Every structure is written in structure tokens, then in C-alpha cells.
Amino acid sequence: MSQSFKFLLNNSDNNENDDDDDSRTLLNGDSLTNATTINYLRDEGILEGSTVYDGNFQEDYAKVQVNHNRSFSNDQHLKTQLSQMHYNNNRISLNRSIMSGLQILNELKDENSTRPIFYPTNDLSNHLLNSKKAHLALIRKNSIKAFSKEIEQDNDQGDNVNDDDDKEDDIDLKILKLNLRQDSNVELPNLDKSAISQLLNGRFIQVSKHLKSLKERIDDTSSKILVTGDLNSGKSTFCNALLRRKVLPEDQQPCTTVFSEVIDYKENNSIEEVHAVPIESTYNIRNESTYKIFGLKDLEILVGECDKYSILKVYVNDKRSMDQSLLRNGIIDIAIIDAPGLNLDSYQTTELFARQEEIDLVIFVLSAENHFTLSGKEFISAANNEKKLMFFVINRFDNIKDKIKCQNRILDQVQTLSPDTHKDSREFVHFVSSSEIVDGLPEDNSSDTDNNNHNDDDDDDDDNNDGFTTPDFDHLEASLRNFILQKRSLSKLQPAKTYLTKLFSDIESLATINSKLYQNEKLDLETKLNAIQPLYEKKLVESVRLNEKIEKLIESTSNELYQFTKNEILSTLDKIGEHPIVQFDGILNVFQFTVETQDAMAEKIINSVKISEDYAKRVTIEQLNRINKLGEQSLGGAFNNKELVFRDDIMFTRRRDTISRNLNHDISIFDYFDPSIDGFLQFCGLKQDLKISKSSLEVWKNSAYSSVGLFAFSKVLSANRVIKSIFHYGSFFSYNTVKYIAIPISIGATLIGIGYLISDIPFALSRNLSKNYKYQIKELDYPHENANRISKESNKILRYPLKRIQNTYQTLLDEEVSKREKLSNSIIASETSLLFFNKLLKKAVDQKNLVESFDLESINQID
Numbered sequence: 001m002s003q004s005f006k007f008l009l010n011n012s013d014n015n016e017n018d019d020d021d022d023s024r025t026l027l028n029g030d031s032l033t034n035a036t037t038i039n040y041l042r043d044e045g046i047l048e049g050s051t052v053y054d055g056n057f058q059e060d061y062a063k064v065q066v067n068h069n070r071s072f073s074n075d076q077h078l079k080t081q082l083s084q085m086h087y088n089n090n091r092i093s094l095n096r097s098i099m100s101g102l103q104i105l106n107e108l109k110d111e112n113s114t115r116p117i118f119y120p121t122n123d124l125s126n127h128l129l130n131s132k133k134a135h136l137a138l139i140r141k142n143s144i145k146a147f148s149k150e151i152e153q154d155n156d157q158g159d160n161v162n163d164d165d166d167k168e169d170d171i172d173l174k175i176l177k178l179n180l181r182q183d184s185n186v187e188l189p190n191l192d193k194s195a196i197s198q199l200l201n202g203r204f205i206q207v208s209k210h211l212k213s214l215k216e217r218i219d220d221t222s223s224k225i226l227v228t229g230d231l232n233s234g235k236s237t238f239c240n241a242l243l244r245r246k247v248l249p250e251d252q253q254p255c256t257t258v259f260s261e262v263i264d265y266k267e268n269n270s271i272e273e274v275h276a277v278p279i280e281s282t283y284n285i286r287n288e289s290t291y292k293i294f295g296l297k298d299l300e301i302l303v304g305e306c307d308k309y310s311i312l313k314v315y316v317n318d319k320r321s322m323d324q325s326l327l328r329n330g331i332i333d334i335a336i337i338d339a340p341g342l343n344l345d346s347y348q349t350t351e352l353f354a355r356q357e358e359i360d361l362v363i364f365v366l367s368a369e370n371h372f373t374l375s376g377k378e379f380i381s382a383a384n385n386e387k388k389l390m391f392f393v394i395n396r397f398d399n400i401k402d403k404i405k406c407q408n409r410i411l412d413q414v415q416t417l418s419p420d421t422h423k424d425s426r427e428f429v430h431f432v433s434s435s436e437i438v439d440g441l442p443e444d445n446s447s448d449t450d451n452n453n454h455n456d457d458d459d460d461d462d463d464n465n466d467g468f469t470t471p472d473f474d475h476l477e478a479s480l481r482n483f484i485l486q487k488r489s490l491s492k493l494q495p496a497k498t499y500l501t502k503l504f505s506d507i508e509s510l511a512t513i514n515s516k517l518y519q520n521e522k523l524d525l526e527t528k529l530n531a532i533q534p535l536y537e538k539k540l541v542e543s544v545r546l547n548e549k550i551e552k553l554i555e556s557t558s559n560e561l562y563q564f565t566k567n568e569i570l571s572t573l574d575k576i577g578e579h580p581i582v583q584f585d586g587i588l589n590v591f592q593f594t595v596e597t598q599d600a601m602a603e604k605i606i607n608s609v610k611i612s613e614d615y616a617k618r619v620t621i622e623q624l625n626r627i628n629k630l631g632e633q634s635l636g637g638a639f640n641n642k643e644l645v646f647r648d649d650i651m652f653t654r655r656r657d658t659i660s661r662n663l664n665h666d667i668s669i670f671d672y673f674d675p676s677i678d679g680f681l682q683f684c685g686l687k688q689d690l691k692i693s694k695s696s697l698e699v700w701k702n703s704a705y706s707s708v709g710l711f712a713f714s715k716v717l718s719a720n721r722v723i724k725s726i727f728h729y730g731s732f733f734s735y736n737t738v739k740y741i742a743i744p745i746s747i748g749a750t751l752i753g754i755g756y757l758i759s760d761i762p763f764a765l766s767r768n769l770s771k772n773y774k775y776q777i778k779e780l781d782y783p784h785e786n787a788n789r790i791s792k793e794s795n796k797i798l799r800y801p802l803k804r805i806q807n808t809y810q811t812l813l814d815e816e817v818s819k820r821e822k823l824s825n826s827i828i829a830s831e832t833s834l835l836f837f838n839k840l841l842k843k844a845v846d847q848k849n850l851v852e853s854f855d856l857e858s859i860n861q862i863d
């Protein structure tokens, strides 16, 4: 016992004399600075002023001023005070945890909407227990469990690599368990991620609602007891036995189909009556339009009118003394709800499931002759989520011959269904005979209007009717009173604590499994990203190298074609003037010869371009194939060049003969003459021109003979002889001789010159024309233009496959980049989720530990 507590007790002892003072008890002491007043309100069952109690017990103990109007002893009083403080302390702490639970659920809902939370679906316990298929589901679940055990055994003999994974998924959620609708033909494992995520969000909303109702329940000063069980198990009889009045109708046939909530008549201005609340109406005692008023004797009919009423509020006067009556216990308001039989029909059963959320204590009534039915088990299983402790009343025990055997059988079943209850079965499992209590009571007629008002508390003790009782029933009542009134902290707050513990435990499980999942996912994604990075870089380097290689190839091809074309044109230009390229048919046809020579020369030049183009075509095709091969080698199947059909026939289709139009073809007389010593000497036969071909000689002869004729030729020959004679007979030279031969020599020389000039016309014209064209063509930059054109066209063609290769590489690189981006984004998302679940895990564990640390029982053990 703490020092403060002793101090309080001492003080209370010292103030024994004040005990008779009903108004208030003041605890004096030096330490009572800043003392505040706390009033105990019997009707509220709380300490006024202590609802905001938020922490330090020891300080607050010293500040307590107690006001009560009951005749408790100081010790009892203090015990009640401490119990109440302890209760409020726990209540406030639970309230805070409920708020944290709501906040966590909201966060989970948001996370689930953004990134669906992983929910383990291989647990067959997800089947709705309260469903038509529940029996089948249970059988399947059990058979699967048995099957899993067999597999586990097999695995134990082999390797156990996946053991951890199996354990991870093998989580048994209690509160966050997903239930499919009863009429649904789909099984949870068959649903896709988004459907499960939606279901989960729905569950978060339901649980949030439940948490709010839990909060309301623990803030509510009254306690609600639900009496439930199978049809005809004697629930109504048991309620009547508790009240020691035949208030609720009993029948051998199932008769209760409407919930009957039995409340102390003081709540209704001390008038005994029934307020029947129509379906869809929300009950408000102050608003008579929300219910219909009946007398207690009408209950016989009303309990069967489930199509009209959702609940019957039954206000009764329990005339027994406060230490015997449950309803009038002098501490808190209690309502006893008699529920329809569990296996009545699905609507009532569902209602019952929903209703159990708003009650504090469940009393499950089982007929001793029967076993727990499936509906009963389903209900207990659902209630277990928050009611760690519930009362089991095994009724009609008088009908049992072998009582020990029956007790053992039922206790065994309780152990499986509610282990915590079984641990303290003496307190929570009772074998009674309600009819034995009720049978001794007179028929109830206290609902007569004459007897309705019992306002005076002082009358209570006079009118009390404690009725017949049995030790078993006595013990049951004592346990009930102890649990509800003395261990109120336990009965009222335990459901919230159990629910919160299970909820935080579920959140912990979900957070753990998701955290592991995202951790693995993150590692997996990072491995993938790391593997992608070098591949990307390799591809990038590959693409750059291939690009460079092909670029070089294209450039060198272009250069080669440029040089080839330029050389071809220039060498053609060089050659075309070397000798006549058309036949010279004499001086008379000189004009025709001129035109033909011009055309032939232009043709030769154009032909040189054509030769270059043909060459360029061949080279381009070769290089094209080479580039395609390089692309295939590097890119494999990804490189698709099938669509690119190369048509060499349309290559260089641009007109090339524009050159003849651009050249100046004007001819002057001088173009026909181009005398030279060599030419003359050759003409004279003094020098052999090795370059002159036979055909040239032919041309030369034709032109000479046709122009000058034989005369000139003979003269030339005689002149030849004269010259030779001069050299031979030098002694005969004299003035007269010279005079005599000068004239004919001059004439001969002239004639020879003329002959030479005429004979040289085709050569001179060719030379002059070629010089002229060469000059013009160079001026027009024709070789460069064509070389440029051809090389550029080839360059352009070769760039198509290069472009294709570049595009293919780009696509591959883009794919890698987008993969990388996707992976990076997924990693960020995984990290975010991982962070979220790690934080959530910490919060859930902290909250779970906190809630588990709430000690709801210790104050009851003080004495």
C-alpha cells in the first residue's frame, strides 16, 4: 500500500466522527494545499470533478473532499473513492488510446487508399462465422489445418527454407479480419488487390465506428447487461429470477423476438411501464413520439412483435434492498437486456451481433441439456474480441441427473470458447435452475396503475420482496454484483481494453507483415535497379561507339566518292583536248566538225559524271549492307531494317546534262588555229609524234590533202630537196643563186605553213575547245558541284540505316530509362510505405503495451 493511501486511510479514521455528516467529508492535512472538492454522485456512479482526472494519483488523493449520502464506513468510503479514481484514471487513459486508435485507423485508411495495404488472405478464418456457410467454412478450415500440419511434418523432414515466409502469412487477425457478405459467393483469396483494399477500408470504417461506440460506452455511467443464448434456454426466466418478479413472459415455445431492456423505474419518474420503440425510430425518453407506452402485462404480446418494434424499454420497480437488487444497487444504473434466441432467424441474429457492441457484459444462457450450438459459438467468438470475460449461466440444471458429468462437459467447452472465463470459472460459470427461483414468486401484477408510483426511497426496504433463493443462484448473483459493482473497472473498462489490445495487436501484425514485405520489395527493386544500371551504361557506350564507327564510315565513303568524281571529271577534261574526238571531214565540213566536237566533248564530260554516279551507287550499296550488318550484330532482333527498302534505280535521277546549257559554245576563228613548233615539225615529218595514233594520222592526211592538194605537197617536197642541195653543195651559194631560190622557198614555206595550219585545224579546235571548256567548267565549279552532289546523296542514303540504328538504340535506352524511373519511383513508394509501416508498428506496439499496462483489477485487491 502506498504512503499516500495510508495517509488517506489514517485521515479517514481520524475523521470517523464526521462519518454521520451526510453532506461531505473533508480530509484535512498539512499537505492539502490547493485542495479541490470531488463529490460522489451515486446516480451517476462517478466522482464529480474527477472525470478530468488525468494523472498523479498521489497528489490527488490528498485533495479529495468526499460528499456522500450513504451509510458506508470510512474505510468502505475510501475504498469506493479510490476505486472510482482508479476507474476514472483508467477510463481517461483508455479514452486516449481510443483516440490514438482512431488516428491510426485514419492513417491506415489513407495509406490503403494511396497504396493498397497487403492483407494476408490465405487464412480461412476470414470466412464469416455468422454465415449460412459457416459450418462448411469451419469444416474446411479444420481440414486445411490438418492438411497443413501434414505438409509441415513432411517439410520438417525435408528442408525448411520457407518456414519464415509461412509464419509471416500465418497471422490471425481478430478485429481487422475481413468478412465477406453472407450472400457472397467469392472467397477472400480470390479477390484482387483493389477489392481487398476496398474491403479493408470498409473494415477500418467499421472499427472506427466501434471505437467511437466503445468511447461512448466507457463514458456512459450506466452498465448494460445482455442476456443471450439459444432459443428456449430460459433467458427470460433467468431475467425474472434476477428481478425476483415475473416481468418477462416465459413460454415453452420460443416467444421472445424483440429485445427487452429492463431498467430501474426511477429512470421513468418511478412509473412502471413499457416503452415500445417502433422500428426505424430512435428512442428518446423525453420525446413521446419516439415510442408507444404499454403496461407491463402487455409484454406477453409485445415480445413477439418483432415486425413492429426494435426494442422494448421495460421500466420496473425492483423492491428488494440495494445490496440484493441489481437494478437498484445504489451505485450505478444497470439495464438488463433480454435478447431473442440466437438461432431464431438471421435478421434477429445480426441485430444481436450488432447490439453486443453497445453492451458491457454478456451473460450467455445455455440449457444444461444441450451443447453449445454453432450460432452460440459464433456469437461467443465475435464477443470474445472485446469481452475477455463473460458470464455463462447453465440453466435448467434441475433437469440434469448426472450433474458432475454435465458440469465437466460444459466447462470443457467453455475452456475452448472463452479461456479467460474458464480460468475463473467459479466466478463466471454458474449451473442454476432459474425456474426454481421464479416458480416461488407470485404472478406479477405490479404494473397496475394504482401501484405505479413508488417514489419514496424509504418505502423500498418496507416493500422489499427478496423471494426464494438457492445457494447456486445466490452465488451467481453475488458474482454478478461483485463483477459489475465492485469490479466495475473490470466489467466496464475491460471490453474496451480487450478490444484495443486486440486492435493494436492486429495493427502490429499488419504493420509487421507489410513492413517486411516492403523491406523485401525495396531490396528486390534495388537489386533490379543495380542490375539495370550497368546494362544501360553498356548499351549507351555501345551505341556511341557504333555511331562513331558508322559516322566515320559514311564520312570516308563520302570523301572517297567526292574525290573520285572530281578526279574523273578533271581527268576527262584533261583528256578530251588531246586529239579530235570526231572525224574531220575536210575544211568544208569544219562547222559540222565544230558542233559535233562540242557535243562530243559535253557528252564526254557528262559521261564522266555518270561513271562517277555508277561507281557511287556500287560503293553506297556495299556500305549500306555493311552498316545494316553492323546494326544487326549490335542490336540483334531489335534492329528492324526490313521496312527500309533501298532502291538504287532512283539514285542520282536528277538531270546531269545541264552542263552543256551552261557552257558558252561561241567559237572564234582563232579557236581553229593553235600552231606550235612541235606540231609544225611533226607536220613536216621532222619529228615523230608518238602520241598521234593511226587514226589521227588518217585525219591529218585527209585534211592536208583535201586542203592544199598535190601541188603544194610537191612544192614542199622540192623545197625540201633544194634545202638539202644547199647543204650538200655549199660551194654553189651566191647572191644570184639565193635570189633565184628565195622566192620559191618563201612561197613553199608559206604554203607549207598554210598546209600545216589547215591540217592542224581539228587538233587546234579540240585543244582550244577543251581549254575553253576546262576554263568554263572550272569557273562553274562543275567538278566540285557534282562531286559534292554525288557524295552528299550517298551520305544521305547511308544515314538512313544509321538513323534507324540510332533510333533503335534510343528506344532501347529510353526503355531502360523508363524502367529505371519506374523502379526508382517504386523504390521511393516502397521506402515511403516502409517508413509508414515502421512508424505504425512502433505506434501500435507502444499503444498495445500502454493499454496492456492499464491495471483494471489491482484497486479491488487493496483490502
Ligand SMILES: Nc1nc2c(ncn2[C@@H]2O[C@H](COP(=O)(O)OP(=O)(O)OP(=O)(O)O)[C@@H](O)[C@H]2O)c(=O)[nH]1
Residues within 6 Å of the ligand: 230, 231, 232, 233, 234, 235, 236, 237, 238, 249, 250, 251, 252, 253, 254, 255, 256, 257, 339, 340, 341, 395, 396, 397, 398, 399, 432, 433, 434, 435, 436
Ligand atoms: N426445468 C426448468 N425449466 C426452465 C428453467 N428455466 C426456464 N425453464 C423453462 O423453459 C422454457 C423456456 O423458458 P424461457 O425463459 O421462455 O426461455 P427463453 O430462452 O427466454 O425463450 P425465447 O427467448 O423465447 O427463445 C419455459 O417453459 C420455462 O419454464 C429451469 O431452470 N428449469
